[in-house]
Amino acid sequence: MKHKIFITYLILIFGLFTGCKKFLDLPAKNQRTVTTITDVKSLLGAHLRVLVTPRITKPLYGQPVPACPILAATMFGAYSDDIDFENALPNCYLASNTLIKTPEKTYADMLLWNQQATSAMLWSHHYELVGFLNSLIDQLGTIKGVSNTDQDQLLGEMYTNRAYSLFKLLQYYGIYNNADMGIPIYLHTGEGVLGIKPKRETHANSYKIILEDLNKALEMVNRTSPAVGYNVLYNKRYINHLLAQVYWYKAESPAKEASDYSNVKTHSLAALEAVDALIPTTAAARIAAYGGLDPNYPVIVQQASSNADVSGLYGGAYQYIGFGPMNIPLSADFAALFTSTDIRVSNYFNTAGATGKILSAAWPSDGTASGSTKAGQTVMFKPEEAYMMLIEAQFRLGAEGEALITLNKFRAFRSAGDFTGLSGTALLTEIINERRREFFADTDKRWLDLKRYANKTINRNIRFFNKQYNITVPPNDYRYALPIPLVEIQQNNNIVPNPGWALIEY
Secondary structure: OOOOOOHHHHHHHHHHHHOOHHHHOOOHHHOOOOOOHHHHHHHHHHHHHHHHOOOOOOOOOOOOOOOOOHHHHHHHHHOOOOEOHHHHHHHHHOOOOOOOOOHHHHHHHHHOOOOHHHHHHHHHHHHHHHHHHHHHHHHHOOOOOOOHHHHHHHHHHHHHHHHHHHHHHHHHHOOOOOOOOOOEOOOOOOOOOOOOOOOEOOHHHHHHHHHHHHHHHHHHHHHOOOOOOOOOOOOHHHHHHHHHHHHHHHOOOOOOOOOHHHHHHHHHHHHOOOOHHHOOOOHHHHHHHHOOOOOOOOOEEEEOOOHHHHHHHHOOOOHHHOOOOOOOEEOHHHHOOOOOOOHHHHHHEEOOOOOOOEEOOOOOOOOOOOOOOOOOEEEEOOHHHHHHHHHHHHHHOOOHHHHHHHHHHHHHHOOOOOOOOOOHHHHHHHHHHHHHHHOOOOOOHHHHHHHHHOOOOEEEEEEEOOEEEEEEEOOOOHHHOOOOOHHHHHHOOOOOOOOOOOOOOO
């Protein structure tokens, strides 16, 4: 049995990281031996089908969710600063809500940084994938006669997927300004795996492991083309984009190195090769592209939910017939960032708003121009994000004039007008602002920017259950490292928990 592995054993390994007993309870009929390259392709292919069609494909384990599940996307939106929550709560979320059964408890958890069940779900979601991929990577190494092409296409896919999940875990649970507080990482399986209790890696070691996977995958994809109709993340553009993301995030972390921004520039440029003509340049084209309706737009679009899942935070799509919450007010400092010609104004703002800026009923959209159903898309590897990383890398490398030219080039895609005479802190401020303009309601991006740039204090004075909550979240606050699930800490005494978190009881 040394070189055989079963589905039930794979799931036992997932339990190592999730602490979830349900992964131990599969009946024997679900056992399947993995001894051939076909077995590996079949198991990996089942995961990849879920990756591109999470709503309609049932995974081998867990629920069909995208890379950033919608509950997580709305959590990160609630933990951020683009919506005027103090006005939205009494006037929209509680006053006109036809979608949420227990609105006060739901919004208390969202707006008081109390969604610990969602945090636990994210931890399990990504560590399950890491355990699954560890198993297949190890098993592939025991199979004889694997061709060089199969080796690259399978290992390259698995390395990229594993690196993606590890990177998201580091972003979500790593304490950004503490060099020792990375994440637990274990990359192998085998007879001795159960009972292993990995400690938290340092930031430097966490990045080293992630980058090793991605650089091996890039080497493979440069010599062996993807298998058409099979590979997903094993894609030269996507691997370069993910490398740029990792170096960009690392570049302001305790693990930063002098070469980080040079690597950001190199990999962003590779991700942007021949892409300018594919970037949407109208409000309608943005909606279509992010809804998966533009086959030429070089991204992975994962739609995993419908109206009710996102409307609790962003307002109902059927506001015109009275379904709420409706008329969600946006933060004044966010609304003030836009010029009148910017195409994103049509995407984000309801022109009927009498005071301030009101969120459009069509955003975030399902891809139809009318926004008839809001949906929780995760759009992976947007070229717009590669542009944002490139601009910042140019700035950080001292090429401020080049950064301003590229920023204005990007703003031309949005008909937003040019900046002139910007340099130094003022230029960096507009680079960060452009990210905020571009990525409104986009999964975890604004929350991660608040964490990485550490440039803003969030104050929230809000009332629930006849009690006033006055919360201040300064830069580098503990709330920028999600709580590690209690069950994980109880089962692994080598894990140092993220401090500060306590479940609020109402």
